[in-house]
Amino acid sequence: xxxxxxxxxxxxxxxxxxxxxxxxxxxxxxxxxxxxxxxxxxxxxxxxxxxxxxxxxxxxxxxxxxxxxxxxxxxxxxxxxxxxxxxxxxxxxxxxxxxxxxxxxxxxxxxxxxxxxxxxxxxxxxxxxxxxxxxxxxxxxxxxxxxxxxxxxxxxxxxxxxxxxxxxxxxxxxxxxxxxxxxxxxxxxxxxxxxxxxxxxxxxxxxxxxxxxxxxxxxxxxxxxxxxxxxxxxxxxxxxxxxxxxxxxxxxxxxxxxxxxxxxxxxxxxxxxxxxxxxxxxxxxxxxxxxxxxxxxxxxxxxxxxxxxxxxxxxxxxxxxxxxxxxxxxxxxxxxxxxxxxxxxxxxxxxxxxxxxxxxxxxxxxxxxxxxxxxxxxxxxxxxxxxxxxxxxxxxxxxxxxxxxxxxxxxxxxxxxxxxxxxxxxxxxxxxxxxxxxxxxxxxxxxxxxxxxxxxxxxxxxxxxxxxxxxxxxxxxxxxxxxxxxxxxxx
Numbered sequence: 001x002x003x004x005x006x007x008x009x010x011x012x013x014x015x016x017x018x019x020x021x022x023x024x025x026x027x028x029x030x031x032x033x034x035x036x037x038x039x040x041x042x043x044x045x046x047x048x049x050x051x052x053x054x055x056x057x058x059x060x061x062x063x064x065x066x067x068x069x070x071x072x073x074x075x076x077x078x079x080x081x082x083x084x085x086x087x088x089x090x091x092x093x094x095x096x097x098x099x100x101x102x103x104x105x106x107x108x109x110x111x112x113x114x115x116x117x118x119x120x121x122x123x124x125x126x127x128x129x130x131x132x133x134x135x136x137x138x139x140x141x142x143x144x145x146x147x148x149x150x151x152x153x154x155x156x157x158x159x160x161x162x163x164x165x166x167x168x169x170x171x172x173x174x175x176x177x178x179x180x181x182x183x184x185x186x187x188x189x190x191x192x193x194x195x196x197x198x199x200x201x202x203x204x205x206x207x208x209x210x211x212x213x214x215x216x217x218x219x220x221x222x223x224x225x226x227x228x229x230x231x232x233x234x235x236x237x238x239x240x241x242x243x244x245x246x247x248x249x250x251x252x253x254x255x256x257x258x259x260x261x262x263x264x265x266x267x268x269x270x271x272x273x274x275x276x277x278x279x280x281x282x283x284x285x286x287x288x289x290x291x292x293x294x295x296x297x298x299x300x301x302x303x304x305x306x307x308x309x310x311x312x313x314x315x316x317x318x319x320x321x322x323x324x325x326x327x328x329x330x331x332x333x334x335x336x337x338x339x340x341x342x343x344x345x346x347x348x349x350x351x352x353x354x355x356x357x358x359x360x361x362x363x364x365x366x367x368x369x370x371x372x373x374x375x376x377x378x379x380x381x382x383x384x385x386x387x388x389x390x391x392x393x394x395x396x397x398x399x400x401x402x403x404x405x406x407x408x409x410x411x412x413x414x415x416x417x418x419x420x421x422x423x424x425x426x427x428x429x430x431x432x433x434x435x436x437x438x439x440x441x442x443x444x445x446x447x448x449x450x451x452x453x454x455x456x457x458x459x460x461x462x463x464x465x466x467x468x469x470x471x472x473x474x475x476x477x478x479x480x481x482x483x484x485x486x487x488x489x490x491x
Contacts, residue, residue, distance in 0.1 A: 121195060358414055
C-alpha cells in the first residue's frame with residue numbers, strides 16, 4: 001500500500017464511518033429524549049462492559065493475522081482458516097457460558113429483573129468477534145469499499161430497528177391497544193429494545209460476511225496457532241488496558257460516585273451522552289486505525305518507511321486539531337444532539353476531544369512495537385497507562401464526578417504518548433516533527449481559549465467568533481503545510 005492509498009482508504013473508511021456513525025449518532029437524541037438520565041445510564045454501563053469483553057473475544061488475532069499473513073513461511077489462507085476456527089470455538093463457548101449463568105450475571109450487575117440483558121449482549125459480542133477477522137481480511141486485501149458497505153448496512157439496520165422498536169411500535173400499540181401489535185409490545189423491556197436492535201444488526205452483518213467464511217475448513221494447527229498466539233496474546237493485554245483507559249470511567253462511575261444508585265446512574269447517563277459529542281474525533285481515529293495498520297506493515301520494508309510514518313503523524317495531528325476546533329467552537333450547535341437534561345455535562349467535551357486526539361497519536365506511535373515484534377513491551381506501556389487511569393479515576397471521581405473522569409482520560413493518554421515515544425526512540429526511532437506537532441496543538445488550544453474568552457467577556461457572537469477561529473486555523477494550515485504538499489504532488 002502506498003502513501004496515496006493510505007490517504008484514499010482512510011477517506012473511504014472515514015467517510016463510511018462518519019456517514020454511518022453520524023446516522024447512528026442521530027439515535028443519541030432519540031435515546032436522550034426518550035429515556036431518562038438513569039435509564040440511559042444503563043445503556044452506557046453495558047456498552048462500557050462490552051468494550052472489555054470484546055477485546056478478550058477477539059484474542060488480539062486481528063493484528064496477528066496482519067503480521068503472519070505476509071510471512072514467507074506461512075500461507076495467508078492457512079493462517080486465516082486457523083485463526084477463524086479458533087475464534088469460532090472461543091465465542092461459542094463464551095455465549096454458551098453466559099446463557100448458563102445469565103441470572104447470576106444479571107444479579108451481580110444489579111439488574112435481577114432483566115436476566116436477558118447479559119445474554120443479548122453476549123450474542124452481540126460473539127457475533128461481532130466472529131466478524132472481526134473477515135473484516136481484517138477485507139482490509140488486508142485493500143477491499144475498503146466492501147468493508148465500508150457492510151459496516152454501513154449494519155448501521156442502517158440498527159437505526160431502522162431502533163426507530164421501529166422505540167418510536168413506531170409503542171405508538172401503534174397505543175393506537176390499537178387490543179391488537180397483536182400491542183399484545184407483543186412490552187414497555188418493561190425499556191432500553192432492552194436498544195440491545196435487541198443491535199443484536200439483529202450484528203447478525204445481519206455476519207450474514208453479509210458469509211463469502212469470507214465460504215470454503216473455510218475448521219482447522220486448528222499447532223504449527224500455525226502457536227506463533228500467532230505468541231505474537232497476538234500480548235495484544236489482549238494492550239487491548240484490555242486500552243479499554244480501561246477508554247471505558248473504565250463509565251463502568252465504575254456508579255460505584256465511585258458518592259450518591260445513591262439512582263443518582264449515580266443519572267450522572268453516568270449525562271457523562272455517557274456528552275461523551276458521544278466527541279464522536280467525530282473517535283471516528284477519525286478509528287478510520288485511521290483501519291487504514292493505518294495495513295499501511296504500516298506493508299510499508300515497513302521500504303527505505304523511506306520512517307520518513308513516511310513521520311509525515312503521516314504530522315498530517316494526522318493537523319486533521320485532528322481541526323476536528324477538535326470544529327466541535328469545540330460550535331458546541332452550541334452540537335449540544336442539541338442530546339436532551340436538555342444531559343447538557344449540564346458539556347464542560348467535559350473539549351477535554352475528551354483532546355484526550356481522543358492523544359489516543360490517535362498513540363496509535364501512530366505504536367508502530368515501534370508492532371514492527372519490532374515487541375508486543376510484550378507494548379503491553380507494558382498499555383498496562384502503565386491503565387494503572388494511571390485506575391488511580392486517577394479512584395482519586396478524582398469521588399471528588400469531581402464525571403469531570404474528574406474526563407481529566408483522568410486526558411492525563412492517561414498524554415502519559416502513554418510520552419512513554420511510547422520514548423521507547424520508540426530506543427527500539428524503532430522515527431524522527432517525528434515534534435516542533436510542528438507542538439505548534440498545531442498550541443494553535444488549536446489558543447484559538448479555542450481566545451474564542452471562549454471573547455464570548456464570555458466581550459459577548460461576541462458565538463457563531464461569528466467560532467467561524468473566525470476556524471477560518472484562521474484552516475488558512476494557516478493550508479499556507480504552511482497543505483500548499484507545499486499539493487505543489488509537490490504528494491496528494
